Amino acid sequence: MTEYTVEFVGTGEEIQVSEKETVLSACIEAGIAQEYSCRVGMCLACSAEIVEGDVTQPAARGLTDEEAENYALTCMARPQSDLVLDRGKYPPSIEDDAAAGAAAADDD
Template sequence: MQNAVAATSRTCSTSGRPHLAVAPASAACAWRQRRHQQRSVTAQASVQLEDLEGKMHTLEVSDGETILDVALDAGVELPYDCKMGVCLRCSARMKSGKVDQPGGMISEEGQEEGYALLCVAYPQGDCSVQAIPEGELVDVLMNIT
């Protein structure tokens, strides 16, 4: 029973706060350490991007970032306009890997054929993409082959 309740004078190594008298010291500290580690660890995906001129770029895209935003921050020149997945200017073809596209004008069929809009493309792991002229994607969406 001695170890069941933390003394108020003990502090957690991550937060520096005293443990509550009603919580086991080791459990409270372990929970804070896990929470701190989860916040500080950000998943990253390595994205190989071929721009419209055929130049290859390697981007490290963190969880919650789009491929387009990271590319623009890195100085890669890509066409874009709305950044909402509507205008189709940032069209791309997936060469490998997958992206999540929660918004945007590409149908499920278009996504299954490997097309993406970089402004709403969140990598789901390492991947390779090729920027394409928007007309190519428009043709696909209109079923023109």
């Protein structure tokens, strides 16, 4: 079984993750405070930007194919290489939704 090194931007945290294990599962085991909620690839709470490396995440239904090239849903993503991830980063479509919601709230 192959293990890869997963490093998190800005935290100095680094863990070993098996190719068969999700990044989120390894974070929980290591005591790393990775956010999550649904754990089934839908809510995007566990999103991270892929700075370096590749993952497989066919069940990450909350991401478009294009988004899945640059973002990992850590509850679904299994490493295919060593990784550098920036936790708490969301696809632009989510950031746009949040901005639209804030703008709508300002109109009240």
